Amino acid sequence: MQKVKLKKKVRPPVTQKSHPGLEFKMNPKPEFIGNKTVKRLLNKTALITGGDSGIGRSVAVAFAREGCNVAIIYLNEHKDACRTQFEVEKYGQKCILIPGDLRNEKFCRTSANKVMRKFKRLDILVNNAAVQFSQKKIEDISANQLYKTFETNIFSYFYFAKASLKHMLSGSVIINTTSVTAYRGSSELIDYSSSKGAIVSFTRSLSASLSDRGIRVNAVAPGPVWTPLIPSTFKAKKVSTFGTDVPMGRAAQPEEIAPCFVFLASDESIFISGQVLHPNGGEIVNG
Numbered sequence: 001m002q003k004v005k006l007k008k009k010v011r012p013p014v015t016q017k018s019h020p021g022l023e024f025k026m027n028p029k030p031e032f033i034g035n036k037t038v039k040r041l042l043n044k045t046a047l048i049t050g051g052d053s054g055i056g057r058s059v060a061v062a063f064a065r066e067g068c069n070v071a072i073i074y075l076n077e078h079k080d081a082c083r084t085q086f087e088v089e090k091y092g093q094k095c096i097l098i099p100g101d102l103r104n105e106k107f108c109r110t111s112a113n114k115v116m117r118k119f120k121r122l123d124i125l126v127n128n129a130a131v132q133f134s135q136k137k138i139e140d141i142s143a144n145q146l147y148k149t150f151e152t153n154i155f156s157y158f159y160f161a162k163a164s165l166k167h168m169l170s171g172s173v174i175i176n177t178t179s180v181t182a183y184r185g186s187s188e189l190i191d192y193s194s195s196k197g198a199i200v201s202f203t204r205s206l207s208a209s210l211s212d213r214g215i216r217v218n219a220v221a222p223g224p225v226w227t228p229l230i231p232s233t234f235k236a237k238k239v240s241t242f243g244t245d246v247p248m249g250r251a252a253q254p255e256e257i258a259p260c261f262v263f264l265a266s267d268e269s270i271f272i273s274g275q276v277l278h279p280n281g282g283e284i285v286n287g
Helices: 054-065 078-089 105-119 143-165 190-213 229-233 236-240 258-265
Strands: 045-049 069-074 095-099 124-127 173-177 216-220
Touching: 045 054, 045 105, 045 143, 054 069, 054 078, 054 124, 054 258, 069 078, 069 105, 078 095, 095 105, 105 143, 124 143, 124 258, 143 173, 143 190, 173 190, 173 258, 190 216, 216 258
Parallel strands: 045 069, 045 124, 069 095, 124 173, 173 216
Antiparallel strands: none
C-alpha cells in the first residue's frame, strides 16, 4: 500500500493580550461537542486473535454491541469459539471463526484474506492471543518453551500486522494486548514477561511507522484477569488466591478490560497513538 503523507494543520497567526484567554475570540474556535454516535464501531470489521475466550471473547462481544462485525482467530477451542460467535450474533453482527496456529505466518496471511472475502473491509486488528508457562527458575525454561512463547506472543503480532495492513485504510486501528508484567516483571513468568515487554516496544515503534498512513497503534496492559490461562498455568492453591495481591484485592473479569479496547478502537481516542492503557487493579507502573 502506498504511503499517503498527511498535511499538517496550520492556524492563522493570532494571539490575545488577556490571560488565560477568551474562547469566543479564537480563530478557529476549538471543537468541543464531538461526533459521538450510539454505536461507536458501526459497520466496521475487527479481527481478534485469541477471541474464543477470556479478554478476546469479551472484546468481541463489546465490539458487536458497538455495531462491529468480528472475525475470531483461535487454535482449537471450538466450543468456546462457538459460544463467542453466538454472543456476537445476539447483537445482530456477523462473526466468522478461523481456527489454526498463528505461529505460522502463512496462516495469518490466509486469515486476513478470509476476513476481506467475507466482510470486504478490515478496520481493527486486535493482537491478543498469548501463552504462558510458569517456571521457578530461568534454567527450567527450555528452548522449546522460549520459542513457543515468543512465536505466539510477539511473532504472531508481527505476522497479523503485516497481513492486515495490506487491507487497512487511513482511520484503521491496531490494538495489542501486553501485560502489567511487561513493566514490573514476574519471577515465575520470565519468558512471558519478556515477550510482553517486546509488545510495548512493538506498539510504540509501529505507531511511529504508521502515523503518516493515518493508522493508530495502541496497547492495553491488563493486570490479573480471570481467564482460561490462569487455571491452565498455575496450581490450584495459587489459582485460589490469584489477583489478591493487587491494591484492589482481586482479579478483574474480562468485561472490565474490554472497554479499554472499545475506547482505543473508536474515534473517541482519535488523538491517541503509541500509548498503553493500564487496567491493572491499582498497580503503579509508571509506564
